[in-house]
Amino acid sequence: MEQALQEKGFAFIHVKQLKDVRKTLTVFQEITNEMPVAVVCQYAKGLENNLQEYWSNGGSFPPLAQMPFFILADEKPIEDVQHFRARFRFVDDIITPNAWDHLEAKIATITKFKKISSFPAGEQQEVAAPRYTRHFLSNFMKRGLDLVVAPAILLPLLPVMLLIALLIRLESKGPVFYAATRAGRNYKVFKFYKFRTMVPDADKKLKELQHLNMYTDKKDGPVFFKVSNDPRITRLGKFLRNTSLDELPQLLNVIKGDMSLVGNRPLPLYEATTLTTDSYAERFLAPAGITGLWQVKKRGKKEMSIEERIELDISYAHQRSFRYDMWLILNTPKALVQKDDV
Template sequence: MNTFTPNLLQVESIRGVGKEAFRSAAADTESIILFVGHPHKEMLTDNNQFKCVVASNVEDARKVMYQLQYVFKKMPAAIIYRFESAYESALPEWESFFSTYQFLNSIPFFIYADKGFEELKSLVVKYSFIDDVITLNAWHMLGNKIAIVSKFKRMRTFPAYKKISINKKLYSRRFYSNFMKRSLDVTLAATGLMLLSPVMLLIAALIRLESKGPIFYAAKRAGRNYRVFKFYKFRTMIPDADRQLDKIKHLNQYDGNGAGPVFIKVSNDPRVTKLGGFLRNTSLDEVPQLLNVLKGDMSLVGNRPLPLYEATTLTTDDWVERFLAPAGITGLWQVSKRGKKDMSVKERIDLDINYAHKRSFRYDMWLIVNTPLALVQKDNV
């Protein structure tokens, strides 16, 4: 078995300085975060979810992981690399490191940046070992993010990690299927935006006439591998709808009991405007998501990207498999259950997991063909 370089390192821990502080952190039952670079001062406060060990560069990080593995019999719960000017040489070093030691591919890897979040997306695409870019604002929910990404990566790295039926197959990265899927996404999304541009201009004008506020609704959603992106729709609700969410939770049509996964869908939501109701019932509010498809955030077919407050409740082994599939505009859930009131949380997640297991280009084509039949909903949800 390959091993790390055996040189031990005296590293600085956020909870103290020197070897004793590191030994204390590593021996603790809490999870350990390996932070590479200079941590922000707000990160130095206590956190009951994990402890941080700091390394200054990639080589020092390798030595820290050697200590964790062979001295303390542990591995970091996640690696966080602070973006800095030397990234052009550091990221190839990380890429070589992960390709040499394949078992490390199960560890979540995040880039931390103070700003320029959107500009760093290209690095996530270029280097497959990078799971996401995070900022200080997301630090408080880092534990949930790590939980989801680590389960996904363990299932991908160690297939036996998740016990499934021998007849079930996890998402397969077949080149032909992926190439055809992406080609179809780009072609249909670009064509759709061109053909529907007059309709989009009309809708934008009507939204502005009906109520004050933005034309588009843009919010962060979690897609495949819990990757967070900005999700676009035509605004169908009053401008401050998100702040009124707690007031309408008692109207939730899902059978949540406060424990486990949380989905919120309200029949005849009082926050929806008159025009918004029409746009939802005809699915015209979804048209701006073609921009997400062109950007590569979403596909035409996949599992719906979830609001972060929903995604952070899906961290158990039973539910995390839904994140194996890409985010999509339409999918198995929309075709089979759209607009029906009798759906349970378990039923919706089971449909998402079913698609993640069965997905293929042929299956996507079947779902696209059957989507028009589900466009007109039976209920205003």
């Protein structure tokens, strides 16, 4: 881990025992009047006991409690991740060695979340929109709906998906699926699946199409990219997008728990890394989803601005509930057929 941190240009303090983190950082703060931006803990057997001891011996200390806490591990070292995260709520994410490239953005985003959640009640009342408070029953019902509906849709449509896969291979060379790294809730990064609707080298042509971007190109602030009648889209891809059939593989992401049926769209990292300010970071408080508020209200409409899209995402993050999700699901069919090739 230390070598990887050095190679990526991170400055760090090495502490051998978790229980000594608070003491070490207190001394460091007294000397430098600064604090590190995050804690990264190397996974090892018996870590659970050490994590409990860490929290008991100072992890709840405000400067540490507001600091992002990551566990660095190899692929899937923890069998029941949900149980683990429920037991150790101060653990913000379990990362793997391939996370170094976007760790800085992840730290920035989670830090914003923790600042938001730690606002005093008086400050919260001054905010225009109410902060979302987690409700266990609503979250439980939402996940239950995902696990029931996603397989129920996926299994009957397998023949259709096989036909789509065959047609994609016949139309153009390249993979059937488009797998991209996306950022979801709490900046969790995962592999996002869709049927490929563009030419195989579409990502390499992104810079060539910047002048066609429907969103205003700003030097500072959020960055989104969307092109009307994108020339990279294949003929079959145009049909798949207009009917939303290209999104069927995302049901696998829902079953895996990367996404939900309803939520804010997971963003490419180049977009997500521009949404770490107080004004925008709240949209990541909601889970990633296949459909959501802005898809229902604004899908396929050219006039939607960056600010309007983000406002809708933040609005959903504030208001989301199982009942609200059901309303969005019922209103999604009307938005499935787009009015524009975007």
